[in-house]
Amino acid sequence: MARMKNDYENSWWPKLMRWLDNGSTALDDRMEEEMEETHEGHLLPSPEEIAAQEARREERIQQKLTDELELYARAHHWSRTKGTKIADWAYRILAVVICVSIIWVLLQTASYLPSFGSPDNPAHNEVSRRYIEKGMEETGAVNIVAGMILDYRAFDTLGESNVLFVAACSVMILLRVSSDKKHHISSVHQLEMEADDRMYEPKDDLILQRATAFLVPVILLFGVYGLLNGHISPGGGFSGGAIMGAGLILYLNAYGFQKAQRFFTFTVFKAISACALSFYALSKAYSFFTGANHLPSFITPGTPGNLFSAGLIPYLNIAVGLVVCCTMYAFYTHFRKGDM
Amino acid sequence: MLDILRFGLSAALTLAGLFVLLSGIVGIYRFQYSLSRIHAGALFDTAGIVLMLLGVIVALGFTLTSLKMLLIICLLWLASPVSSHLIGRMEITINDELEKDMMVLDNEMVRHEKEGD
Numbered sequence: 001m002a003r004m005k006n007d008y009e010n011s012w013w014p015k016l017m018r019w020l021d022n023g024s025t026a027l028d029d030r031m032e033e034e035m036e037e038t039h040e041g042h043l044l045p046s047p048e049e050i051a052a053q054e055a056r057r058e059e060r061i062q063q064k065l066t067d068e069l070e071l072y073a074r075a076h077h078w079s080r081t082k083g084t085k086i087a088d089w090a091y092r093i094l095a096v097v098i099c100v101s102i103i104w105v106l107l108q109t110a111s112y113l114p115s116f117g118s119p120d121n122p123a124h125n126e127v128s129r130r131y132i133e134k135g136m137e138e139t140g141a142v143n144i145v146a147g148m149i150l151d152y153r154a155f156d157t158l159g160e161s162n163v164l165f166v167a168a169c170s171v172m173i174l175l176r177v178s179s180d181k182k183h184h185i186s187s188v189h190q191l192e193m194e195a196d197d198r199m200y201e202p203k204d205d206l207i208l209q210r211a212t213a214f215l216v217p218v219i220l221l222f223g224v225y226g227l228l229n230g231h232i233s234p235g236g237g238f239s240g241g242a243i244m245g246a247g248l249i250l251y252l253n254a255y256g257f258q259k260a261q262r263f264f265t266f267t268v269f270k271a272i273s274a275c276a277l278s279f280y281a282l283s284k285a286y287s288f289f290t291g292a293n294h295l296p297s298f299i300t301p302g303t304p305g306n307l308f309s310a311g312l313i314p315y316l317n318i319a320v321g322l323v324v325c326c327t328m329y330a331f332y333t334h335f336r337k338g339d340m
Numbered sequence: 341m342l343d344i345l346r347f348g349l350s351a352a353l354t355l356a357g358l359f360v361l362l363s364g365i366v367g368i369y370r371f372q373y374s375l376s377r378i379h380a381g382a383l384f385d386t387a388g389i390v391l392m393l394l395g396v397i398v399a400l401g402f403t404l405t406s407l408k409m410l411l412i413i414c415l416l417w418l419a420s421p422v423s424s425h426l427i428g429r430m431e432i433t434i435n436d437e438l439e440k441d442m443m444v445l446d447n448e449m450v451r452h453e454k455e456g457d
Contacts (some may be wrong), residue, residue: 205425205426205429206423207425208425208426211418211419211422214418215415215419216419277385
């Protein structure tokens with residue numbers, strides 16, 4: 001309403017009427033002036049006024065900022081001077097106290113343990129006796145551990161391999177920078193992110209490359225040896241796979257992603273992991289259903305000590321080793337670059 | 341007589357290795373700058389462990405186990421200097437105040453720095 005009235009007062013008809021009347025009083029004039037002034041201030045502020053207002057606002061903001069900084073400094077003064085020292089000391093004292101208490105708890109627990117190696121320990125029950133006495137005969141594995149984890153308790157080991165695979169999947173979900181390959185190459189941002197903290201990293205180090213060229217084949221061979229002889233000598237899927245994964249990581253470090261991608265990409269990872277896990281699950285399911293105790297099966301233990309013996313154990317070892325190797329490599333690449 | 345000689349040699353090698361290991365540990369904790377620490381750590385990894393393993397090899401005689409230990413020595417002599425080299429190269433690449441950190445201060449320079457500036 002008011003605005004309409006104002007507009008009406010400024011419009012040409014009342015002005016004409018006023019002019020016709022010619023009887024504007026002093027009071028009216030002043031009111032008009034005031035109104036005009038306020039109008040001017042509201043609608044069309046001059047540049048100087050704008051600048052002044054801006055300056056005032058800037059000043060207010062500056063004032064507020066300095067006040068806040070002062071307050072901040074005052075609030076954090078104690079924690080930055082005396083507080084740090086106290087926290088330092090508390091940290092040291094707490095570290096010692098926690099270490100000592102953990103040591104005390106562990107020693108206390110150890111004193112309640114049954115004496116080492118005595119025959120009536122709870123661990124020496126019929127299960128372990130069965131493993132030790134009949135393990136080689138039933139599973140065909142000279143390495144009793146391999147016979148246990150890949151024959152008697154193969155289901156448990158399947159779960160462990162799947163845990164590794166699931167861990168690799170979660171790391172990929174969390175850390176994978178881009179799943180789209182084309183987009184990945186074209187995007188400048190992605191390239192910058194990739195270069196980011198590794199820009200100054202020494203690349204193509206000749207010394208490392210020469211040492212790697214000598215070491216990686218030996219490491220991979222050793223891993224394969226551990227994998228294939230898991231049922232004969234100490235070793236097996238987990239340790240052999242870890243050694244192979246370490247060799248691959250060393251190769252990647254020496255020669256860079258471009259060369260490693262020639263033989264190990266995300267597709268290869270997917271294929272190897274999925275095939276190994278499915279092979280494990282299917283073959284072990286078959287042997288669960290057919291080769292349980294007192295049921296005949298064509299998978300026989302064979303002659304213990306031979307390379308091709310111990311039923312499914314060498315093949316399961318290979319499957320587990322491949323999964324472990326791929327998982328280690330995937331962890332490394334995803335934590336370092338976010339892609340394979 | 342030969343046995344005593346062998347025992348003496350192996351003990352001497354092991355003790356020398358222990359001394360090198362000890363000085364390596366002291367160096368790692370006492371040195372202030374990372375390149376000096378790499379120097380101590382590399383000494384630790386190569387000379388110390390090789391001396392220890394040689395002592396064990398001499399004590400064992402010529403068996404398959406001592407051959408494996410020779411292989412361990414080969415691996416360590418390949419891997420340890422290369423990793424030290426990589427750490428050192430990284431340090432040189434990313435350290436902005438390399439000159440300052442690597443400056444060798446003798447007593448006169450320290451005094452001068454304290455008086456001036």
